[in-house]
Amino acid sequence: MKKYIIITIRILIAIILVQTLRFKFSAHPDSVFIFSQVGLEPFGRVSIGIMELIASILILIPRTAWIGAGLTLGIIAGAILMHLTVIGIEVNGDGGSLFFLAIITEILSGIVLWDQRKHIPYLFDISYKL
Numbered sequence: 001m002k003k004y005i006i007i008t009i010r011i012l013i014a015i016i017l018v019q020t021l022r023f024k025f026s027a028h029p030d031s032v033f034i035f036s037q038v039g040l041e042p043f044g045r046v047s048i049g050i051m052e053l054i055a056s057i058l059i060l061i062p063r064t065a066w067i068g069a070g071l072t073l074g075i076i077a078g079a080i081l082m083h084l085t086v087i088g089i090e091v092n093g094d095g096g097s098l099f100f101l102a103i104i105t106e107i108l109s110g111i112v113l114w115d116q117r118k119h120i121p122y123l124f125d126i127s128y129k130l
Contacts, residue, residue, distance in 0.1 A: 006111075006112060006115050009111055009112055010060060010068075010069075010112055013056070013072060013108050014057075016101065016105050017052045017053070017056040017072065018053070020052065021049050021052060024049035024052075025046070031045060032045070034087055038086050048078075051071065051075055052075060055068045055075060056068070056072075059072060059109075063119070065116050066113060066119050068112075069110075069112040070109075070113055072105065072109040073106065073110060076105050076109065077106065079102045080102050080103065080106060083099045
């Protein structure tokens with residue numbers, strides 16, 4: 001895939017992750033409601049926000065983009081699972097926008113991780129250096 005397309009996707013993922021942080025860190029009523037529904041308020045809301053911040057930074061750094069993409073895949077998979085099992089696709093009359101944003105972020109993260117697959121070290125390959 002063209003390098004500038006992947007860079008654009010990585011920036012887009014970071015923007016999506018960072019723009020949701022203000023809701024998590026400011027204890028916005030919608031964010032508090034969502035995390036209360038899944039029993040993770042307030043510790044889970046703040047912890048997931050911190051993990052999203054770390055993922056958004058890692059995905060922008062070329063050598064750690066695969067880590068950021070993998071972390072994002074895991075975080076967003078959890079969000080999608082919670083939407084499908086506990087809170088529903090539509091939350092507080094949002095028309096499902098949070099759910100669909102999660103789906104888009106998951107797909108984009110998968111694309112980045114697939115593109116970065118050659119940079120992922122083998123589990124016990126001690127010759128790999130960042």
